[in-house]
Amino acid sequence: MILGCIADDFTGAGDIAGLIAAEGMRTSLFTSVDDIGSRSCEAGVVALKTRSLPVEVAVQQSLAALELLLQAGCSQIVFKYCSTFDSTPRGNIGPVAEALAARLGVETAIVCPSFPANGRTVYQGNLFVGDVPLAESGMRDHPLTPMTDSDLRRWLAPQTSLAVAHIPLQRVRSAGLADDLAMARGLVVVDAVSDQDLRIIARAVADAPLVTGGSAIGMGLPANFRARGQIGDTPVPALSRHGPTLILSGSCSVASNAQVAAYRASRPAIAVDVERLLHGYPVLEEVDEFLVRNAADSPLAYSTAPPELSRTFIEANGGNRAALAVEELLAELATRAAARGIAKFVVAGGETSGGVVEALQPGPLQVGRMIAPGVPLLANETQTFALKSGNFGSENFLHEAVAAMEPTT
Numbered sequence: 001m002i003l004g005c006i007a008d009d010f011t012g013a014g015d016i017a018g019l020i021a022a023e024g025m026r027t028s029l030f031t032s033v034d035d036i037g038s039r040s041c042e043a044g045v046v047a048l049k050t051r052s053l054p055v056e057v058a059v060q061q062s063l064a065a066l067e068l069l070l071q072a073g074c075s076q077i078v079f080k081y082c083s084t085f086d087s088t089p090r091g092n093i094g095p096v097a098e099a100l101a102a103r104l105g106v107e108t109a110i111v112c113p114s115f116p117a118n119g120r121t122v123y124q125g126n127l128f129v130g131d132v133p134l135a136e137s138g139m140r141d142h143p144l145t146p147m148t149d150s151d152l153r154r155w156l157a158p159q160t161s162l163a164v165a166h167i168p169l170q171r172v173r174s175a176g177l178a179d180d181l182a183m184a185r186g187l188v189v190v191d192a193v194s195d196q197d198l199r200i201i202a203r204a205v206a207d208a209p210l211v212t213g214g215s216a217i218g219m220g221l222p223a224n225f226r227a228r229g230q231i232g233d234t235p236v237p238a239l240s241r242h243g244p245t246l247i248l249s250g251s252c253s254v255a256s257n258a259q260v261a262a263y264r265a266s267r268p269a270i271a272v273d274v275e276r277l278l279h280g281y282p283v284l285e286e287v288d289e290f291l292v293r294n295a296a297d298s299p300l301a302y303s304t305a306p307p308e309l310s311r312t313f314i315e316a317n318g319g320n321r322a323a324l325a326v327e328e329l330l331a332e333l334a335t336r337a338a339a340r341g342i343a344k345f346v347v348a349g350g351e352t353s354g355g356v357v358e359a360l361q362p363g364p365l366q367v368g369r370m371i372a373p374g375v376p377l378l379a380n381e382t383q384t385f386a387l388k389s390g391n392f393g394s395e396n397f398l399h400e401a402v403a404a405m406e407p408t409t
């Protein structure tokens with residue numbers, strides 16, 4: 001293993017693993033730190049669920065993953081966070097990046113969440129989602145990490161004791177990038193609005209022990225190892241299998257709302273009533289009974305609600321208590337379905353996917369082809385997964401995912 005990635009959530013781990021694998025690097029996704037090194041690969045991606053944990057716990061888990069990746073041989077580490085920079089004024093992006101940098105003995109690391117294929121671009125230090133600044137997108141109402149400032153420098157500064165610097169797009173596109181990086185100290189927000197910009201940046205950080213960013217910065221890194229003759233060109237495996245799928249959506253993003261509505265219009269779907277759940281009604285049994293009855297038809301269970309409604313609901317119901325109750329319920333539904341022999345799971349939402357995968361404990365996963373930008377198929381010997389980041393995928397994503405998991409012959 002020569003490239004190690006520490007992802008702060010499970011969908012993000014699949015996202016970067018898929019992009020690296022698509023560049024021909026033999027890639028494994030480790031769903032637990034205990035699995036690191038258990039499978040031979042060139043790139044190893046560790047899926048943590050640290051995005052919304054207390055800062056100290058997120059730092060400690062990230063450092064533990066780093067030690068194991070270094071022991072496995074990694075010469076470059078990527079800290080992968082969300083392309084919408086999901087964090088709060090306390091963390092966890094700043095503190096984790098700072099701790100990893102200290103352990104690796106580096107004074108500088110880039111900060112580059114840009115993911116143009118999914119409409120996330122960084123310009124003048126500000127993050128855009130499609131054609132609106134981050135703070136005007138659905139992310140301003142995210143249940144756990146509401147993003148209310150689009151200026152990454154301003155959002156990051158209170159999270160870290162390191163200096164926060166910026167390299168503008170003009171420098172990325174000129175010969176000045178390498179010089180600017182050599183001179184910079186601290187966490188350096190780098191503008192990028194196209195894949196081409198990201199590949200230039202990736203080339204410039206070929207020798208950096210630590211890179212931080214969204215998944216798309218990972219796209220350009222395999223070429224650096226290939227140029228040094230360290231890797232070959234491995235095709236991605238198919239990873240489809242026969243049988244019905246269970247779909248679980250705990251994401252309240254704008255995209256997931258549209259996808260749930262589209263799926264519900266033609267396929268069996270049941271909403272999780274979060275209010276009843278919190279008041280102790282047997283919601284788990286009711287939803288599970290529906291899923292058993294419709295198992296052959298790839299049913300969907302969802303708590304997905306419009307972003308502003310779920311945010312208001314969480315605020316009125318003891319903060320993360322509601323979110324955690326939903327995560328536990330969806331994870332338990334997955335566990336019960338797996339026990340009945342369901343082997344294919346589509347999960348929408350990063351925290352939600354983390355809960356489901358931690359409950360199913362699939363061990364190391366192979367990384368297959370992308371169903372949509374940032375969403376690859378993942379599989380072990382007995383189960384196949386598609387873990388969808390909240391805002392990814394077209395309106396028909398859930399139909400497409402079910403179809404993509406089924407072999408074509």
Ligand SMILES: Nc1ncnc2c1ncn2[C@@H]1O[C@H](COP(=O)(O)OP(=O)(O)O)[C@@H](O)[C@H]1O
Pocket residue numbers: 142143144250251252253256274303304305310311313314322323324325326327348349350351352353388389390391
């Ligand atoms: N109806 C709801 N009300 C309140 N919280 C919810 C509701 N549905 C889901 N949640 C919680 O919101 C969070 C969504 O986060 P996540 O799964 O990461 O989705 P995304 O990928 O869109 O960010 C989860 O913790 C989930 O349990």
Ligand SMILES: O=C(O)[C@@H](O)C(=O)COP(=O)(O)O
Pocket residue numbers: 009011012013015016081082083084115214215349350351374388389390391
């Ligand atoms: O970088 C991204 O946008 C994704 O890989 C990701 O991490 C999204 O997180 P969720 O929206 O919480 O799934």
